[in-house]
Amino acid sequence: MLNMQELLSLVKGRVAIGEEMREHTSFRIGGPADFFIEPMDRQDFIRAVGFFTSRRIPFVILGRGSNILVHDEGIRGGVIMTGTALQQFSIKKQQVEADAGVSVSLLAEKTFSSSLGGIELLQGIPGTVGGAVRMNAGAWGQEIFQVLSWVEVLRGGRTSVLYPDELEYGYRQGGFGSEIVLRAGFRLKRLSEREHAERSRRVQEIRLQRARTQPLSFPNAGSVFKNPERSIGGESLSAGALIDRCGLKGYSCGGALVSELHGNFIVNTGSASAADVMKLVEVIRNRVAERFGVVLELEIGLLGFDGVICR
Ligand SMILES: Cc1cc2nc3c(=O)[nH]c(=O)nc-3n(C[C@H](O)[C@H](O)[C@H](O)COP(=O)(O)OP(=O)(O)OC[C@H]3O[C@@H](n4cnc5c(N)ncnc54)[C@H](O)[C@@H]3O)c2cc1C
Numbered sequence: 001m002l003n004m005q006e007l008l009s010l011v012k013g014r015v016a017i018g019e020e021m022r023e024h025t026s027f028r029i030g031g032p033a034d035f036f037i038e039p040m041d042r043q044d045f046i047r048a049v050g051f052f053t054s055r056r057i058p059f060v061i062l063g064r065g066s067n068i069l070v071h072d073e074g075i076r077g078g079v080i081m082t083g084t085a086l087q088q089f090s091i092k093k094q095q096v097e098a099d100a101g102v103s104v105s106l107l108a109e110k111t112f113s114s115s116l117g118g119i120e121l122l123q124g125i126p127g128t129v130g131g132a133v134r135m136n137a138g139a140w141g142q143e144i145f146q147v148l149s150w151v152e153v154l155r156g157g158r159t160s161v162l163y164p165d166e167l168e169y170g171y172r173q174g175g176f177g178s179e180i181v182l183r184a185g186f187r188l189k190r191l192s193e194r195e196h197a198e199r200s201r202r203v204q205e206i207r208l209q210r211a212r213t214q215p216l217s218f219p220n221a222g223s224v225f226k227n228p229e230r231s232i233g234g235e236s237l238s239a240g241a242l243i244d245r246c247g248l249k250g251y252s253c254g255g256a257l258v259s260e261l262h263g264n265f266i267v268n269t270g271s272a273s274a275a276d277v278m279k280l281v282e283v284i285r286n287r288v289a290e291r292f293g294v295v296l297e298l299e300i301g302l303l304g305f306d307g308v309i310c311r
Contacts, residue, residue, distance in 0.1 A: 011048050013040035013084060021070040021079070021303075024062065026126060028219035029274050030070025030303070033079040035059075042099075042182070045085035049180060050157055052078045060303060061180050063101065063128030067135065067221055071304030072274045082130050086182065091116070095149070096186045100130025104137065104144075112203065115196050116188035118147040120203050124210050126222075130181040135299075136174045140206055145169045147186045153179035172226050172299055215259040218267035224281065225264055225296040232292050239288075239296055240264035246287040253279040 008015055015037050021030030035057075039045040052059040059078035062068070086101035091114050098107050104125045112120040121142045125132065136145045150161050159182060167175035191199065210216070225239035232242070243249070243263030251258045255272030258280065259265040266277055281298070289295050 007035070007037075007051060010051055011037055011039060012044045013048075014038040018074075019079070021065070021074060024079075024081070025065035025068060025070055025221070026219060027065075027069060027221045027272075027277070028268050029072075029272055029277065030065075031072050031074030031274075033075040033077075035078040036081075037078060038081045038083070039085040041085050045080065045082070045182075046154060046159075048078075048080050049154060052080070053157060061130070063131035064103075064126060066125075066127040067131060067299070068301045068303050069221060069274055069277055071302075073304060075304040082128055086130070088183075094188050094190055096188055097183060098129045098186070099183050100128060100133075100181045102129045103127075104129055104132045111186075111188055112196075112199070115191045117191045117195065117199055118142065118188040119144070119186070120199055121206055123203060124207060129184055133181050133184050134174050134176055135172050136169050138172070145174070147188055149185040149187045151181055151185075152183040154182050155179045171229065213262050215261045215265050215267050218257075218259070218269060220259070220265050220267045221300045223264045223299050224266050225284070226299045228294050228296070230294075232294060237292075238264065242288050242292055242294065242296070243284055246284075246291055248284055248287060251280070251283065253277075253283065256280045258284070 015035065017035060018032040019036035021033055022028050037048045039048045057077055059080055060075065061080050061082060063082050082101035086099035089098035089102050089107060091111060094116060096111055104127055105123050107129060108119045108122040119142060121140045122137065125137055125139060127137065132144050133148065133151055136143055138144065145164055148164050150163050152159055152161050155178065169175040223239065227238045240263040243258065248258045249263050250260050254276030255269045256276035257267050257269050259267050266280055285296055
């Protein structure tokens with residue numbers, strides 16, 4: 001059983017009971033977490049994880065909650081945030097090291113302004129390094145694992161270093177099990193002035209494209225479904241294109257709406273519940289399966305739906 005006094009005396013950062021998860025997700029959806037912890041620093045983070053692990057109380061690690069849907073009833077167990085505790089990063093020549101709680105977008109911006117290429121197109125991804133490594137985040141042909149050298153993880157109370165060839169990573173999956181990402185190392189490419197200028201133009205184009213094609217003024221969790229890996233009728237169609245062809249843009253369930261701008265984005269128009277989103281997910285899956293014979297796989301993670309996490 002959880003001894004609150006013990007938890008409070010152990011963790012130096014913020015500990016809250018019944019914290020509304022909608023405050024910590026980009027979807028602005030999700031009920032209360034039993035125990036919500038924002039550790040102060042790395043040691044505090046490791047202590048908080050140790051507390052839950054040793055008592056076999058389920059818990060989940062979150063960065064910025066930008067790739068998840070939390071159940072309306074919330075999360076039974078603990079939620080431990082990386083944002084405050086894991087914030088160090090360094091750039092030395094072509095080697096970059098970043099803690100799990102660092103913003104991916106900030107890292108992409110800082111490295112590119114230091115004339116390093118490889119993750120500049122990840123500017124605009126609203127998550128953390130930990131979340132991005134965990135799911136091999138990517139955009140416009142660049143993926144985290146293309147430049148990942150190593151990742152420091154916490155597993156069963158011990159830290160260790162894993163290398164990409166030890167992980168079965170792939171499209172939007174890092175191949176991790178219960179490992180918690182603490183820190184990661186990347187090797188980027190030193191850019192010449194000409195290369196930097198060329199890539200700057202591309203970065204600018206992508207920034208405009210994101211603004212034009214993504215519903216950034218409504219709460220959302222990015223792409224809801226992964227793109228299918230096989231071609232359909234000889235065409236390589238994205239999940240968004242399939243949803244669009246089913247005429248589902250603008251379709252809504254309660255407060256959840258398929259964005260008019262991008263078929264693979266579900267937005268919260270203000271009062272969406274997780275149940276609304278899940279109903280919409282079912283409608284989309286059924287329509288796409290009936291018309292194209294493809295079962296779309298979720299890219300967002302579900303928290304609190306069945307146990308602590310499922311994908
Ligand atoms: C507007 C918008 C645009 C987006 N664009 C893109 C895009 O272009 N490309 C893309 O790939 N994604 C995109 N995303 C999705 C999302 O931002 C990324 O997947 C991001 O990497 C998630 O990071 P996070 O810190 O928010 O993870 P969270 O949502 O907090 O967590 C996601 C999963 O990772 C796990 N996790 C988080 N941190 C750790 C850790 N330290 N160790 C172990 N597990 C951890 C969580 O338990 C959860 O299972 C977008 C999202 C939005 C809202």
